[in-house]
Amino acid sequence: METSQKAIPRLALDSSTTVFGVIGDPIRQSKSPIMMNRAFRETGVNGVYAAFHVSPERLGDFWLGVRAMGIRGVNVTIPHKLDVMKHLDYVDDAARLIGAVNTVVNNGGMLTGYNTDGIGYVRSLKEEVMPVLKGKRIAVIGAGGAARGILYALLGEEPELVTVLNRTEERAQELAEAFSGCGNVQALSSAGDAADAVIRSADLVVNTTSIGMYPYVDDMPLDVSLLRPDAVASDLIYNPLETAWLARARELGCRTHGGLGMFIYQGAYAFEYWTGLPAPVQAMRETVLQALQAPSAT
Ligand code: NAP
Secondary structure (H helix, E strand, O other): OOOOOOOOOOOOOOOOEEEEEEEEOOOOOOOOOHHHHHHHHHHHOEEEEEEEEEOOOHHHHHHHHHHHHOOOEEEEOOOOHHHHHOOOEEEEHHHHOOOOOOEEEEEOEEEEEEOOHHHHHHHHHHHHHOOOOOOOOOEOOOHHHHHHHHHHHHOOOOOEEEEEOOOOOHHHHHHHHHHHOOEEEEEEEEEOOHHHHHHHOEEEEEEOOOOOOOOOOOOOOOOHHHHOOOOOEOOOOOOOOOHHHHHHHHOOOOOOOOOOOHHHHHHHHHHHHHHHOOOHHHHHHHHHHHHHOOOOOO
């Protein structure tokens, strides 16, 4: 494991530097450039990673530019994760089923799209708090864009059952149907006794909604008293680093897992797809943590 004590090597740009980046609209809040440039410095890869503000009507032009300039890798964020697919040569099967691409690899002008959000989440969950998901009972709260990748990756771990609980029950049903071929999954409204019973019996409860995200940091996505003290409580939100319900769950004895790890590992997978090297995860985490804890971060 790499140490954070050593001096961080400087980035030296020259005529061999490979270009990477992230596109979104907006994009200036993104922590990906500082994280990925740190990863290049740590590993000695001669690369540079920039943030590109690309509006939906310029998306096609952007990919022409990627091919023309030989930009090696691109991360894709809101609002382009779906529309990007029509500009690519290949889309990985998982990304197609999830319905979103967040990582593009450019191999000599041939563009391939992947989704590293869900697998990034599960890698972080397993490394940080819950090494084995096989046979577990899982409650996923929320059925939006982020829930899709999470559900796909969780089902790949062969849990006993995943229940999607959502305010709008039809959206949860739609999600459960879309992924029914991947494992044992059911859907319920997040309000009512049946949902409460699911939380009471869950080994892992994951919040994929935006409830509790800055600035509404006191809001909670569920009644925390329903959690078993031996359950794992997990949240995709990383601003704040520990949401109100995770803090409460921790006080009740639950193991907790915040959203920072998902962000780090989705980037780690992208780095590995682009470079073939193991990502320097500790250094990436340290850099993002410093940025999030800076006074101007919120
Ligand atoms: P989204 O597509 O807008 O989905 C939002 C979900 O939250 C829906 O299921 C929605 O329910 C539910 N919801 C929102 N407000 C609610 C409320 N007041 N009461 C009950 N349910 C509510 O959002 P998303 O893109 O999936 O993102 C969700 C969260 O994941 C965000 O906080 C985002 O920051 C986080 N995220 C983190 C990472 C990471 O790297 N850690 C990556 C991606 C996303 P309805 O269907 O009923 O509207």
